[in-house]
Amino acid sequence: MARSLRVTIDNLPKVKLALQRNGYPSQKAFAADIGPSLSTVKNFLGGKPIDYENFREICDQLGLDWQAIAYTESPSALDAPPAALKASPFITGTPIHHPRHFFGRERQLKRCFTLLKHHPLQNMAIMGPRRSGKTSFLRYLETIPTTAPDQLRPHQKQNWLPRPDLYNWIFVDFQNARMSSQDKLLGYLLSALSLPVPDALDLDGFMDRVSGAVHQPTVILLDEIGVGLQRCPELDDAFWESLRSLATNQTAGNLAFVISAPETPMELAQHSGFSSPFFNIFGYSTTLAPWQQQDTLDLIASSPIPFTDADQAWICQQSGGWPFLAQILCSERLFALENDETGTAWQVEGLKQIEPYRYLLDQK
Ligand SMILES: Nc1ncnc2c1ncn2[C@@H]1O[C@H](COP(=O)(O)OP(=O)(O)O)[C@@H](O)[C@H]1O
Ligand SMILES: [Mg+2]
Structure with a gap:
């Protein structure tokens, strides 16, 4: 059913x-x-x-x-695929949505949640090249605090926030064309804040409605903010200035922004010609790097068919600890095992699949 x-x-x-x-x-x-x-x-x-x-x-x-x-409706519903599809053990390409499939990044998570669990909430920037795991990281921040422990892997830390039920998380995906016009974006933010959305909405109207109206801890996740800066000229200095003033003055410390981008907020502002102090409010910024080896091994251990030590070592080495590359190589290995293939053809195929993403291996 x-x-x-x-x-x-x-x-x-x-x-x-x-x-x-x-x-x-x-x-x-x-x-x-x-x-x-x-x-x-x-x-x-x-x-x-x-x-x-x-x-x-x-x-x-x-x-x-x-x-x-x-x-x-059912304990596994968030994760359960439609109809009779089995959940895929390795996820290659789409960001990680269910926390059970997210590995590593413990230290950065600890830093982020520390900034989000104290008052005033503080802003942070998550940087990293394409496919380094930025969207997955933002989604994890949003979902892990309220995920039931029985939905997670054993020993996966979940109690990051003392009162996760109080938080309102708002995810803005700038790669979604809907978010590239100012009134759509403002309308989306208002409705996500459970505030009425008028027919005609401009920046002043938005600010009037939101100022003084954010009473619960609220985190606005702005994913790929650089895409928004490039694609939407309406998101101008005045717009960013308003967001800054919301975070710093108008919401009693209840609002924080978490942005993701390939570069630092200051670089983003410079490259896009912005001067708004919005880009100065990020007290903590961190760049997503390759995993610790144990994280790659944990991913490998989630395979329904165990990999040999030699295969594990090969995947750790060839992926350089990048989650995306490790997922691709694991998925090739599993496919070969499931189809009783012997030999090293899976390695040849795996290397071919990761070829377009080798730029990750050149990152420091
Ligand atoms: N923490 C993680 N745990 C497991 N897999 C990850 C993790 N972060 C990224 N990935 C893998 O990397 C791929 C790209 O991640 P994504 O979040 O879309 O990157 P970005 O937003 O930086 O382009 C995902 O499809 C997934 O395979
Ligand atoms: Mg992304």
Whole structure:
């Protein structure tokens, strides 16, 4: 049976606002536009369970992060793939969404959560080249504090925040074209803050609504902020200045930004011609480097079919500890084992697959 998901009660106002924000006058108009039946849309908006595919489709259409608003009906639902697909042990390409598949980065996580668990919340920047794991890291910050321990690997640290239930996490993906216009982005932020979204929204209107209205610890994750800077001229100095003032003055220390980019905030600002002090508010910045060897070995150990010591050593060496390269090589090894292939053809194939990402191995 296909599994079902429903919107958590506290997210229902946000979901209803999202409908308005996306310009749908009624539930009927929305259902007619996107496909699922009216009763499915009604159930979704009323917090009743609907099936997984429809849930994700509706969230995509409304620009909502489905994982952030879903109440899972079964313990493994967040992670469970649609219908009868088995979860893949190795993930190559898409960012890590379920915390169980995330390895390493312990020290950086500790630093980040220390800055987020004290008042005032503080801002941080996560840097690293393409495919170094930035999106996965941001997603992990967001999801690990509220993931039930029985959903994790044994000994995976979960209690990073004393009161994870108090936090509101808002994920902004600048690679998503929806986020490249100022009013869409501001509308998204307002609805994620559970504030009403007016028909016409400008920066002043946004600031009026948000100032003094953030009463719970709130973390805005701005993923690939450099893409936003490049793609959207509307996100100008005035826009960034407003965000800075929110974080520093208008939200009583309850708001922090976590940004990700290939370069430092100052470099980003210089390269994009910005002068806003927004780019000076990041007290902690860290660059994602290769894993410790133990992290690669932990990933390898998650294989359903064990790898020999020689294979493990080869993967550690050839991946240089980069999570993405290790995932690719593990996935090639597992495929060969599952298909009873002998010999070293999997290594040849693995090296071919990692070829386009060898730039990672040149990073310091
Ligand atoms: N902490 C991690 N644990 C396991 N795999 C990871 C981790 N970080 C990154 N990966 C792997 O690297 C790939 C790229 O990660 P991603 O977060 O999309 O990088 P970026 O956002 O920097 O481009 C993912 O598909 C996954 O295979
Ligand atoms: Mg990314």
